[in-house]
Amino acid sequence: MATNSLFLTLPSSLTGAGAGSASRLLPSAATTTTRLSISSLKCLRSSSLSYQKRSLVGRRYSTLKCAASNLDQLKSAREDIKELLKTTFCHPVLVRLGWHDAGTYNKNIEDWPERGGANGSLRFDAELKHGANAGLVNALKLLQPIKDKYAGVTYADLFQLASATAIEEAGGPKIPMKYGRVDVSAPEQCPEEGRLPDAGPPSPSSHLRDVFYRMGLNDKEIVALSGAHTLGRSRPERSGWGKPETRYTKDGPGNPGGQSWTVQWLKFDNSYFKDIKERRDENLLVLPTDAVLFEDSSFKEYAENYAVNQDVFFKDYAEAHAKLSNLGAKFDPPEGFSIDNNPTQGQPEKFVAAKYSTGKRELSDAMKQKIRAEYEGLGGSADKPLPTNYFLNIIIVIGVLAVLTYLFG
Numbered sequence: 001m002a003t004n005s006l007f008l009t010l011p012s013s014l015t016g017a018g019a020g021s022a023s024r025l026l027p028s029a030a031t032t033t034t035r036l037s038i039s040s041l042k043c044l045r046s047s048s049l050s051y052q053k054r055s056l057v058g059r060r061y062s063t064l065k066c067a068a069s070n071l072d073q074l075k076s077a078r079e080d081i082k083e084l085l086k087t088t089f090c091h092p093v094l095v096r097l098g099w100h101d102a103g104t105y106n107k108n109i110e111d112w113p114e115r116g117g118a119n120g121s122l123r124f125d126a127e128l129k130h131g132a133n134a135g136l137v138n139a140l141k142l143l144q145p146i147k148d149k150y151a152g153v154t155y156a157d158l159f160q161l162a163s164a165t166a167i168e169e170a171g172g173p174k175i176p177m178k179y180g181r182v183d184v185s186a187p188e189q190c191p192e193e194g195r196l197p198d199a200g201p202p203s204p205s206s207h208l209r210d211v212f213y214r215m216g217l218n219d220k221e222i223v224a225l226s227g228a229h230t231l232g233r234s235r236p237e238r239s240g241w242g243k244p245e246t247r248y249t250k251d252g253p254g255n256p257g258g259q260s261w262t263v264q265w266l267k268f269d270n271s272y273f274k275d276i277k278e279r280r281d282e283n284l285l286v287l288p289t290d291a292v293l294f295e296d297s298s299f300k301e302y303a304e305n306y307a308v309n310q311d312v313f314f315k316d317y318a319e320a321h322a323k324l325s326n327l328g329a330k331f332d333p334p335e336g337f338s339i340d341n342n343p344t345q346g347q348p349e350k351f352v353a354a355k356y357s358t359g360k361r362e363l364s365d366a367m368k369q370k371i372r373a374e375y376e377g378l379g380g381s382a383d384k385p386l387p388t389n390y391f392l393n394i395i396i397v398i399g400v401l402a403v404l405t406y407l408f409g
């Protein structure tokens with residue numbers, strides 16, 4: 001159903017768009033981006049080849065397959081995102097961008113891209129204009145130069161890479177991400193409006209369950225993911241929620257204004273849960289969908305725990321974030337790939353030695369007593385080890401006893 005598309009961004013001298021103009025940044029602006037649908041050119045991107053070389057080691061392929069995104073370019077893009085974060089403090093809006101691309105997923109629809117999810121559709125005006133996405137055009141503008149630099153990184157991967165990097169750079173947990181998401185190619189493939197949650201529905205708990213269960217997420221994941229509001233602010237001119245400014249936001253960093261959920265709204269920690277539980281500071285925001293996390297008995301169990309146990313929150317958040325980032329995505333290669341040298345880093349798996357038989361026979365209690373008596377006869381005791389030369393004797397004695405046992409049963 002989906003055709004593979006090659007995007008050629010023409011120089012502004014050819015398109016007539018001024019450098020830095022907003023329209024140049026948006027792929028849906030037909031004046032600036034020429035989109036060629038080339039379904040036959042499956043592996044045109046040179047970017048795919050270095051990934052190929054790596055993944056072909058030790059395997060035999062009759063035909064050359066290609067990946068949606070290139071490993072080396074993803075790694076470089078991550079470094080560029082880190083720079084962007086350092087200079088613009090845009091962590092929160094990048095997290096929101098990744099979440100809103102993925103959060104349209106409907107598990108009841110099988111077909112891609114109709115099922116929605118992390119497929120880069122949020123780059124199109126058609127979807128950016130949805131009420132829930134107000135303000136996200138700014139996040140796209142920030143990322144577009146990185147996208148232009150790395151043609152071998154899909155939008156879908158870039159959005160999720162930016163979000164996970166923002167969480168990690170803000171002091172959050174390492175997210176066990178995978179990459180290789182394929183992009184949708186046309187605005188007609190965007191999901192219809194209304195799939196993302198509303199902040200003030202009549203019944204917040206059932207609304208959250210309706211929306212997140214549709215994505216295949218559960219109560220624990222709803223609560224953990226809501227913890228992302230430890231970052232960022234709400235702006236009345238965007239979502240209609242929050243104050244124009246507070247003492248914590250009036251001087252930025254980044255664009256001043258808005259109302260944050262936490263005091264240090266660029267630091268990822270569990271303060272969101274502490275603050276919405278206490279509700280002591282009227283400078284801090286509590287949306288109806290935040291408040292319900294301490295009102296609904298099932299949500300409350302997790303929220304209470306996260307408020308006192310940051311490690312548990314980090315672990316659950318990292319898992320839930322990775323799951324969210326994969327929703328609805330079509331991966332190429334199908335299993336996706338990691339860009340970390342040690343993909344399990346941050347989530348070390350506990351090493352459990354396999355239990356297997358050695359074929360050794362246990363000494364009987366009588367035999368153990370005999371050996372102990374011999375040992376004590378030579379001057380040794382449990383708390384006074386024998387001098388080294390006695391060990392040789394004891395080994396000889398054990399050997400002799402073993403032979404005798406063998407001979408006399």
Ligand code: HEM
Binds near residue numbers: 092208226238
């Ligand atoms: C549970 C349902 C949710 C609701 C009702 C909700 C609602 C909102 C609203 C109203 C804003 C303010 C937007 C603005 O005015 O600019 C916002 C911001 C934000 N949301 Fe959510 N959200 C939800 C879940 C999530 C999830 C699951 C994540 C990430 C995993 C997330 C991450 C963020 C971030 C980081 C911001 C701050 C953006 C910024 O400062 O620019 N939200 N959310």
